[in-house]
Amino acid sequence: MSAPLGRLWLVPNTLDLGTDSETALDQVLPRAVIARAAGLSHWVAENAKTTRAFLKRVDQVCPLALPLQAIDIVELPRPRKGVGTASAGAPDLQPLLAPAMSGHDIGLLSEAGLPAVADPGAGLVQSAHALGIAVEPLSGPSSLLLALAASGLNGQSFAFVGYLPVEATARAARIRELEALSRRFGQTQIAIETPYRNGALLAALAEHLQPQTRLAVACGLTLPGGWCRTLPARQWREQTATLPDRMPAVFSFLAG
């Protein structure tokens, strides 16, 4: 008789990776989620080292069920950010789910926020569905949705579009294309950027959006010193806003 299958728990992470801050887990994760993470013996993650660091923080709130060295951590293959993982050419991730097939629960951890949103975890979730493994998402911070809520822009219709092109001409064209979609559908457009390029993206948005389009910047949400501000693009243009190099930011806009 075979054992019942394990479950795949989608465990949210803090939003402080790569910043100079460390968020207390109790600021952003529910106590029951921390306890669930403390009990898992098998993990799949983008990065084993940051996963061990996360588990050390978990241990300070809820003692781990196993010593850290005894916990199994397997890294996901890493596609470039911004490239879909759900395409037909994606690697077969079913082998990573072998522990669940023999009855062990597995945690999937992202580098920041909810796994499988704006990161390479979706392929693993897809494999879990294909194998009949139950998928259990756990409540935690999503920088995209916190930024949207804080923007005051339309939260009834919105699109997350990932990264914009880095090259200036292509980026300007993409900004105008997204603004046209925003106007046509009344849809808030949400984008992200690698932190050291945040200032360049803000300058490009301020330059290429229509003056009255409302542009929201959310910088370091849930972190000390985090802030968000929504202004018409023309007002962003008039000020020389500087964004910190090491803080994650989310950019949202809605055409007027």
Place this chain on the structure above:
Amino acid sequence: MSAPLGRLWLVPNTLDLGTDSETALDQVLPRAVIARAAGLSHWVAENAKTTRAFLKRVDQVCPLALPLQAIDIVELPRPRKGVGTASAGAPDLQPLLAPAMSGHDIGLLSEAGLPAVADPGAGLVQSAHALGIAVEPLSGPSSLLLALAASGLNGQSFAFVGYLPVEATARAARIRELEALSRRFGQTQIAIETPYRNGALLAALAEHLQPQTRLAVACGLTLPGGWCRTLPARQWREQTATLPDRMPAVFSFLAG
């Protein structure tokens, strides 16, 4: 000398309203968020009665700073769900922020999940930005993002489109339009429905989507008995899935 302005805290709620379950706050809200809610003396919310019920649950984890009767709760004007609140014709919500102008922090609470996402709170956030009141979003559950994470569909590009038309012909046309956008942009489309119509929406999606389009249903996430499943539309069509009348559900799909 005028007092410093108060802040507008965006306080997430549980996802159990209108269901037969009651989620322990520690399952979905961080301890620091519960403590923040316990300390607020002024609230703006969709519904004063459910806000008092929420505060009673908060009090069981962190004692309220003031007796419940002494806490000021003001209701938002209620636009119909699915209609944007950020339009030029929206009511002036700045009077609701008077306590913050005289130095008191205010909590904004939704009926479920993050305020100002898929609910009428965005107008208040917009007014806060206009008045220079700092907006502070707090980590909590978002049924939309939990459903997206659990779907295994594309989390690098997605759109939330709110409610679909109820009338059958218009709904079928809208489903085909959204599927065309999903195919063109590789974009996961996310929709919601009033719970008693969930079964009808699932049947319409299964009927009108292309057979190979992957359709994810997330029902009652974070609740006991909650589940999510992702299958090609043709497989949803072959089975007679029934959805409970009183459980919130989120529908996502991605064209193949």
